[in-house]
Amino acid sequence: MLKNYFKIAIAVLLRRKFFTFISLFGISFTLTILMTSTALVDNILSASYPDYKRDQMLFVTRMTKKNSKEGWINSSSLSLYFIKRYVSTLKVPDKIAFYSFGNSANSYVNNKKISLEFKFTNDVYWEATEYKFLEGKPYTRQQIDNAEFVAVISERTKKSYFGDAAKVVGKYIELDNVNYRVIGVVKGVPRTNRNFFGDIYLPYTVSKTKNEDQGLMGNFGVALVGKSKADLPAMRSEYEKMLSKVPREKDYDKLYAHADGAMEGLSRNLFGNDDSAGFGKMTAILSGVVLLFMLLPTINLVNINITRIMERSSEIGVRKAFGASSKTLVYQFLIENIILTLLGGILGVVFSFIAIYVFNQSGFTPDFEGSLNFTVLSIGLGLCLIFGLMSGVYPAWRMSRLNVVAALKVN
Secondary structure, eight states: OHHHHHHHHHHHHHHSHHHHHHHHHHHHHHHHHHHHHHHHHHHHHSOBTTBTTGGGEEEEOOEEEEETTTTEEEEEEEOHHHHHHTGGGOSSOSEEEEEEOOEEEEEEETTEEEEEEEEEEOTHHHHHSOOOEEEEOOOOHHHHHTTOOEEEEEHHHHHHHHTTOSOOTTOEEEETTEEEEEEEEEOOOOTTOTTTOOSEEEEGGGOSSOTTOOOSEESEEEEEEOSSGGGHHHHHHHHHHHHHTSOOOTTOOEEEOOOBOHHHHHHHHHHOOSSOOOHHHHHHHHHHHHHHHHHHHHHHHHHHHHHHHHHTHHHHHHHHHTTOOHHHHHHHHHHHHHHHHHHHHHHHHHHHHHHHHHHHHHOSSTTOOOOOOHHHHHHHHHHHHHHHHHHHHHHHHHHHTOOHHHHHHHO
16 A cells, blocks of 8 residues: 555656645755754854863853943953962862964965964963874973973974975974974864864964953953863852952953853853853743744745645546545545655755765865764754654645535536
């Protein structure tokens, strides 16, 4: 019986190619957008190169001072003073890595300008992360203490600055009129990973900025790394206790500098505030958007299926006249719809692979390596199947209520 239904379904789909194309396009396009978006978000939030320990990390990247009486707010990244004076006193974290944001300069090679983003770090930065060194090694604490002008560069920087040179360790790279000796080359990090992206990494002690300023704001962020994920509550508790003891500056009565996980930080920036990470709000909004996005092709399918039914009313009438029950016809129609939906799902998977591959190779976000999330893929295919059933129920119900005379009369 199922084999016959399958043959009939394929014949029907081939008979009305335009409707079939519209239906398959809607399903596959929806799934492709969903999977491509998920690949981008997954790359940003999941533990990936070079911070594979992300699930045992807390990040502090923003500080906000507030005058609640006057409504003044001042917000920025952390100062090196705040990190060394307060954060470095924490005992629970296994490692405390810090790094700067937003430093960029131009360099010139053969009269060609190259814009490079550089990042100042401490030596623990290299222990907290797992960069892949293609050449050389990271700078040491001794080199930082000596303020040596050494640099670790990305593979992309090596290619743009030194061309096709096989080895560049020991060579010099000029940045902002200062020559740095290259001591290491690492595999690049995509710009989407704000905490760890950089074209050049330098010891923080060679910075021209006066980092000895005793303000709380600057351009640094810090990563607290526990020995395991189980350390996160204790790390957070110790950090908040430390933060409560930081003196409030004049004119400000509240101080916020949250130690958040990667997901929590993103949620707070997009949907939350200093009092709430907004995780529930983010979940509700994103779920609503995804549900609405999936419902659109479902509604489209319902409309197309109703049109199909009306066009096939003579067929339905004849089959009923020869004894086919409404139940049999409903089964047939639902199976046709499920087959159509699954074909759209399969095409969506193929298009998703192609879209992610093209995005990875496009250079739009250098060093980005997105991939399909198979958990989301399974959920997406499951939703396709559910919505396929849903989009077939109403048309099937309409069809079951047609009587023989009315069906033949329509024709």
